[in-house]
Amino acid sequence: MTISASVHRPPIIAPSMLKCDFGNLIGEIGRLETAGSTWLHWDVMDGHFVPNLSYGAMVIQSVRTRTKAFFDAHLMIGDPAKYLDDYINAGCDAITVHIEAVPDPGPLLKRIRAAGRQAGLALNPVTPVSRIEPFLEECDLVLVMSVEPGFGGQKFMPQVLEKVQSLKTKISPGTLLSIDGGIASPTIASAAKAGCQVFVAGSAVFDEPEYRDAIENLQRLAASR
Ligand code: DX5
Ligand code: ZN
Numbered sequence: 317m318t319i320s321a322s323v324h325r326p327p328i329i330a331p332s333m334l335k336c337d338f339g340n341l342i343g344e345i346g347r348l349e350t351a352g353s354t355w356l357h358w359d360v361m362d363g364h365f366v367p368n369l370s371y372g373a374m375v376i377q378s379v380r381t382r383t384k385a386f387f388d389a390h391l392m393i394g395d396p397a398k399y400l401d402d403y404i405n406a407g408c409d410a411i412t413v414h415i416e417a418v419p420d421p422g423p424l425l426k427r428i429r430a431a432g433r434q435a436g437l438a439l440n441p442v443t444p445v446s447r448i449e450p451f452l453e454e455c456d457l458v459l460v461m462s463v464e465p466g467f468g469g470q471k472f473m474p475q476v477l478e479k480v481q482s483l484k485t486k487i488s489p490g491t492l493l494s495i496d497g498g499i500a501s502p503t504i505a506s507a508a509k510a511g512c513q514v515f516v517a518g519s520a521v522f523d524e525p526e527y528r529d530a531i532e533n534l535q536r537l538a539a540s541r
Contacts, residue, residue, distance in 0.1 A: 326492070327508060327538035329531050330355040330388050332518035334370055335468045341375075345383050351527035355386045357496070357516045358408070359468075362393040365417050366466035373402035380407035388457075390438065390496065390516075392465045393417065397424055404431045412436025412459050415448050425454040436494075440465060441473050445482050452487050457514070462507070463497030468518035472498025477510040484511035504534050508541035 331353055336344040348356065358376050363369035376387065389408040393399065396413040403411050411428050413436070418424055421437055428435035436457035437448050441464060448458065460480050463470035476495075483493060494514035495507045504515055515538055517530075524530035 324354055324386060326513035327535055328355050328492075328514045329353070329521070329534045329538070330357040330494070330514055330516045331521045331527075331531070332357045332359055332468060332496070332516050334359040334361075335518035335522040337522075338371075341379060342382055345379060345385070347527050348521075349383060349385065351531050353385060353527075353531060355388050355514070356383070357388045357390060360389060360391045360393060360403075361466065365394040365414065366392045368466045373399065373406040376403070376408060377406035386410070388412070388436075388494075388514075388516075390436075390459065391417075397427075400424065400427060404428075404433060408433060410434035410436050410457055412438050412457060414438045414440070414465075415451075416440055416443060421451055422454060425451060429454070429456075438465075438496075439479070441476050445479050445486070449486060452483075452491070455487070455491055457492045457494055458483055458487060459494045459496055459516075460512070461497055462495050462499070462503075465497075470498055472500070472503040474503075474506065477506060480507065480510040480512055499534070501533065501537060504537045505541050508538040512538075
């Protein structure tokens, strides 16, 4: 089953939990649900693949039963194969690994699918599409980074949109194209126009006083491309 065959209809705004108030994680999830969020994007960082440390499978698992939201895990870690089972057991619905961390992600993507989860492959801004092209058939989701991974609140890199356009012509119709980094009111429409269907947004949601207004505004701009 592909993600687009599920209840989640693009454009999908996926709040990046990296930017939430961790002191009130359950409260934040509740606020997002009330605001209409059906996807939550979990940024996992190991302080090695990226120069920042966030949270891991234990934290994700601890809130899994508290919401029905689709859990979209973005693993920015150097050895995802070693920890994959933890994220499967934590109840992640989609698990995305980086091509820069796993040069031959085929077996890993197969393991994710075999566990009944959606397999995702991410590429950094400088990584060419040709690096992931041999694996596109094994992806339910392709994540294009529009900032260098590691931190929220960075400036969107418009040059990655060329890669989105190229990927759009190469992926199968059931594969979702996601974009992550610097997605906000001024940038989301161009990403949608290029072919993105999932929009990860950290600052553009969590820095706003009303999550519902922020999410609906982003949704409207993405749909108006
Ligand atoms: C960056 C993360 C992003 C980030 C998004 O490494 O993958 O998900 O938190 O945050 P904003 O939307 O603020 O760029
Ligand atoms: Zn992310």
